[in-house]
Amino acid sequence: MLLVLLVMLLAAGAALLTGGHLTDLADNTLTGLHWLAAAATGQVLGSMTGGVAYPVGLVGSAVCIAVFLRLNLRRPGVALLAAGFTCNALVVALNGAMPVSPATLARAGITTFTEDPRHELVDASTRLHWLGDVVPVALPGLGQAVSPGDVLIAAGAGLLLYAGMGGTGHIPTDRPPSWSDLEAEPPADHPAK
Numbered sequence: 001m002l003l004v005l006l007v008m009l010l011a012a013g014a015a016l017l018t019g020g021h022l023t024d025l026a027d028n029t030l031t032g033l034h035w036l037a038a039a040a041t042g043q044v045l046g047s048m049t050g051g052v053a054y055p056v057g058l059v060g061s062a063v064c065i066a067v068f069l070r071l072n073l074r075r076p077g078v079a080l081l082a083a084g085f086t087c088n089a090l091v092v093a094l095n096g097a098m099p100v101s102p103a104t105l106a107r108a109g110i111t112t113f114t115e116d117p118r119h120e121l122v123d124a125s126t127r128l129h130w131l132g133d134v135v136p137v138a139l140p141g142l143g144q145a146v147s148p149g150d151v152l153i154a155a156g157a158g159l160l161l162y163a164g165m166g167g168t169g170h171i172p173t174d175r176p177p178s179w180s181d182l183e184a185e186p187p188a189d190h191p192a193k
Contacts, residue, residue, distance in 0.1 A: 001146070001150060001153070001154070002137070002139075002142055002144060003137055003144070003146050003150055003151070003154045004153060004154045006154075007154040007155065007157065007158040008154075008157055008158055008161050010158065011157075011158035011159070011165075011167075012161055012165065015162045015165035015167030016165070016167075018167045018168045019166065019167065019168045020165035020166040020167040020168070021165060021166060022165060024164065024165050024166040025161075025164050028163075028164040030071075030072050030075065031071040031072055032067065032071040032072070035064045035065070035067045035068035035071070036064070036065070036068045038060075038061075038064040039060075039061040039062075039064035039065045039068065040061075042057040042060040042061035042064065043057060043058070043061045044057075045057055046058055046061070054117050054118075058092070062085070062089050065085055069081055069082045069085065075160060075163070076160060076162075076163035077155070077157065077158070077159030077161075077162075077163065078156060078160060079156070080152050080153070080156030080159060081152070081153055081156035081157065081160070083149075083152050083156075084148075084149040084150065084151070084152030084153035084154075084155075084156060085153065087147065087148055087149030088131075088147055088149035088150065088153075090128065090131065091127075091131035091132055091147065091149070094128055095120065095126055095127055095128075095132075097115075097117065097118055097119055098118060098119050098120070098132055098133055099119075099120060099121070099122045099126045099129050099131075099132030100113065100119050100120065100121055100132060100133040101121075101122050101129070101132060101133060101134045101145060102121055102122065104133060104134050104135065104145040105136075105145050107136035107138060108136035108137055108143035108145050109138055109140075109143035110144070110145065119133070122134075131147060131148055132147055133145035133146055133150075134147065134148070135147065135148060135150070135151060
């Protein structure tokens, strides 16, 4: 998902600007990464083989993602990830595929759409169409339609990355000390009076 990648790049940049470091990610390990790897494997295998393996892969992947999110629920951003995955799973379960709005495709600059097992155009029978791909992301040459769940997933992933890198929310400034700073703390090599 392009939106998730863009938000994560922005989150990493914001973390670096506010005192975070990439090395801090090593100290913030997530629990149960094997569940995430299993979810990705289920998605890939289901998509590659098609047929009945596709829905089985989706269900297995959803269970693995749910376990991973539950194990990490107290981490910043994970509740947003869980909400996003829940929204996407609900609309796909009710419709058999992710509904895509033709009007959204046009606003995102996409002129052609080919249905596949994972996507279908919104029609009169679509349930909860507003949870489908109804948010246009109009980037030159990279336009796409995303769902509200995808937006929540992107926000959660960005927050998780930002917090994991140790971003403080404050841009550090290298201001010279003021007189009040100098009066408040005596130098270490001089005893206080």
